[in-house]
Amino acid sequence: MGAGIAHAFLLAGCDVTVVERDSPRADAAAERIRDALTRSAARGQLAPGPAEFRTSSDVGDFADRELVIEAVPEDRELKADALTRVEAVVSDAALLASNTSSISIDALAVGLRRSERFLGLHFFNPVPSSALVEIVTGAATAAIDVERARAYVDAIGKTPIVVRDSPGFASSRLGVLLGLEAIRMLEEGVADAGDIDRAMELGYRHPMGPLRTTDLVGLDVRLGIAEELHAAFGERFAPPTLLRRMVAEGRLGRKSGEGFYRWDAS
Template identity: 70%
Template sequence: MGAGIAHAFLLAGACVHVVERDAEAAAAARDRVQTALTRSAQKGATVPDGDALTTGTDTAVFADAGLVIEAVPEDRALKLDALARIEAVVDAGTVVASNTSSISIDALAASLARPERLLGLHFFNPVPASALVEVVTGARTAPQVVDDAVHWVEAIGKTAVVVRDAPGFASSRLGVALGLEAIRMLEEGVASAHDIDTAMELGYRHPMGPLRTTDVVGLDVRLGIAEELERAFGARFTPPALLRELVAQGHLGRKTGRGFYEWSA
């Protein structure tokens, strides 16, 4: 997800600094972004030179950034740590965003010295193919920060929808509700994964069915979001046993080669 976000901003002409947990992860991130840029160039896109992208482990490179987006895994403690490290080095006018898909922006902002400059920028996977970014506003997010964030989203050629901070926001809450029900139907033997997905693709014109979408997003990611929503809304978001079993077995979807579908290299 982080590589996809970096790729989108680089194609729009921005200078991008990617900070990872260690040197190995930073090198891998650079390889992912460079591979994506090469593919874009092969398709005719204008790509920046090598100086537009830097990767490393030191958050000090964010000192002059106009926008910093954390895209660490969907874990509250990890995100709080990342945001604290970002806030310690950025300029007072920097917009700070979380790419969370379910964690409360207000809960994250509560630990910051300047909560008014934090909001959510919820990108969708895969980032290059998605036209949407959800802009999530906290109770203390400054209106100018929201305007700035919308302009950033538009600058990379995507459409922004602005939603109030609430569990699951708009997209995750609706998307996970559909995905969990599809998993329950598969668990109950109502239909095959392929037929459940085809019903939504052809009957409701969804570009991708809910089970294939879960494979692309990651079953572990969907499970984490469902657990967050279950805490907020109760049993209607209780994760099905099949989802828990597949995650426990390491079958996380496309990234591991197997989820509800088999994925080749």
């Protein structure tokens, strides 16, 4: 997701810094971004001028950034630690955001000194071609910084919606509920994965069915979100046994090569 978010800002002509956990991951991120930019250039999608970006394993390289978007895995402690380390090096004027799809913005803000300048910016996969960004406001988020976030989203050609901090926000709460029911239907033998997805694609004009979407997002990510929502809302968000089993077996969707569908390496 971090590379995808960087790609989206680069398409709009922004100067981008990507910080990864270590040098090998930073090098891998740089390669992914370069490949994505090459494909975008071939399609005529790059803004005029060079796409400026650098990758690093040093969080201090965020010191001059106006906006920093945390996109580490969906783990509360991991995100809180990353945000605290970033806040320690950026200026007081910098806007700090999390790309979390389910973790409470207020919970993540607890360890921050400037929680008024912190909010959620929830991007969707694949980031460059997705139209929506969910702006999630915490109890302390300043109205002026919501407008700053809206301006950033507008600048990269996407449509913002603003929601208050609530488990699953708007998109994950609705999308995960549909995805879990589709998995239960598959588990019960109601129909195969392709026909379940086609029901939503052709019957309800969804651009992608819930099972293929789950493969794209990652079954492990969907399971983590479902567990958060299960704790908040009860049994209607209970993860199906099939989902737990597939995650345990390493069938995580596109990133592992197999989920509800098989995916090639490209």
